[in-house]
């Protein structure tokens with residue numbers, strides 16, 4: 136069965152979408168079958184892979200037990216990478232799902248029948264900057280959580296909240312198998328003291344949970360989304376592309392069961 | 394009475410907290426009495442002004458009608474700047490407030506009696522990266538919304554959502570006086586094409602709603618929070634301090650009634 140990973144961090148702007156889009160694209164380039172699911176009403180991952188946003192084209196209905204996932208899946212410009220788009224109305228699902236039965240399990244129950252029918256190697260879920268209902272649903276369905284961490288002080292503050300949350304999800308039995316799959320340092324600028332301090336502090340706490348690959352700050356990564364392209368097609372040889380390819384290889388060393 | 398402004402943008406990591414902390418500090422430096430309210434469970438603004446986070450030290454109880462605001466208010470290291478801290482349990486208020494009567498007006502009703510007793514010139518509310526219950530409460534109480542906008546493509550995508558939201562809040566009668574007070578360009582790097590494209594696009598749409606002062610990308614701004622200081626005490630002459638002082642003067646030209 137596919138390995139499901141949620142790219143999540145309640146701190147905003149740390150590179151969740153950039154990591155979800157580019158790690159997924161690099162895994163597909165290495166021959167894996169990948170499905171990227173945009174679970175953020177901002178729908179940045181949707182435009183990041185060049186898909187349009189349309190009202191009704193999100194997991195909203197599927198989370199409430201209506202509609203099916205298969206009809207939402209679209210190909211992207213990358214061979215082996217499919218995506219489920221999002222749009223702003225998905226925000227309304229937070230309230231509706233909160234009031235439904237088994238409200239933490241709606242996402243898992245929506246995608247399970249689909250995953251039983253279609254063979255993917257990896258399911259990547261891009262989460263919004265919060266620990267609300269949508270993120271909690273992703274973490275309840277995921278095998279692992281990938282945590283992008285901007286090498287900045289404010290981003291460091293939220294780290295303890297995340298560890299406690301994973302502990303809680305495991306212990307309450309909603310998803311006993313959830314693990315912190317890895318921490319990805321993003322927007323790393325080796326010239327600044329603050330970046331080095333954050334790396335030292337996080338590696339001290341989390342040891343080998345921290346991916347060795349650091350994603351450098353690279354303006355090409357922030358330009359690519361305006362062309363609806365992952366970095367490997369926008370600028371295949373830039374520092375951002377090199378880093379995400381290295382991250383994908385490191386990721387497969389940890390998770391590839393084949 | 395005090396002018397209440399909410400610093401808000403559902404896009405994450407655009408400089409909401411950095412703007413709330415530093416604009417408030419610069420307004421106080423210009424002789425204004427300012428109260429900074431941290432309405433984000435991440436509590437970054439709390440540590441940004443050097444306050445500690447303690448369980449129970451947030452507006453959680455006051456939003457549910459228990460407890461008072463005055464006991465939460467603390468002085469900061471800046472003369473004229475007080476702050477109401479936050480902490481992670483405030484996240485639980487989203488669900489409790491959603492189920493309460495007049496759930497959009499809880500924040501306004503909590504702070505009104507306090508503001509009638511204590512004279513402030515400006516109330517600055519730092520919002521989380523979402524359009525959930527806490528942010529909606531801030532916008533229902535606010536006279537104006539200040540929108541920090543990172544000069545990046547993904548940040549641009551969310552802008553139309555914000556305008557529609559303000560329109561809705563005004564028309565539904567929850568806060569007919571709410572206006573978009575201004576858009577602040579943040580992390581501006583004049584050397585990149587994307588920054589210039591975003592500025593042109595936003596100025597084209599929003600005209601003089603866009604503050605002339607642009608906040609440059611400046612590493613000192615990201616270092617200051619690790620010392621619990623606003624930029625004007627951490628490094629008074631750096632580009633970040635110069636920019637936020639200019640923003641404070643521009644802000645007073647728009648709002649100062651005295």
Ligand SMILES: Nc1ncnc2c1ncn2[C@@H]1O[C@H](COP(=O)(O)OP(=O)(O)OP(=O)(O)O)[C@@H](O)[C@H]1O
Pocket residue numbers: 146147148149150151152153154175177179262263264321322323350351352353354356357358360375403404405406522545546547548
């Ligand atoms: N390594 C990098 N170098 C330069 N820019 C980057 C890098 N990673 C991300 N960015 C840019 O920084 C901004 C924030 O990144 P992104 O939107 O991926 O973060 P996020 O965590 O998904 O944000 P949100 O919390 O809003 O979901 C974006 O404009 C993105 O293009």
Ligand SMILES: Nc1ncnc2c1ncn2[C@@H]1O[C@H](COP(=O)(O)OP(=O)(O)OP(=O)(O)O)[C@@H](O)[C@H]1O
Pocket residue numbers: 145146147148264287288289290404405406407408409410411412433435437520521522579580581608609610611612614615616618633
């Ligand atoms: N002009 C700037 N130059 C350099 N770094 C900046 C600047 N403004 C903010 N930062 C840094 O960028 C990161 C994001 O800023 P900040 O946390 O203020 O954004 P936010 O919108 O409040 O995030 P969230 O959505 O999580 O609340 C922080 O680490 C901050 O220190």
Ligand SMILES: [Mg+2]
Pocket residue numbers: 151152153175179262263
């Ligand atoms: Mg994102």
Ligand SMILES: [Mg+2]
Pocket residue numbers: 409410411433437520521
């Ligand atoms: Mg913030």
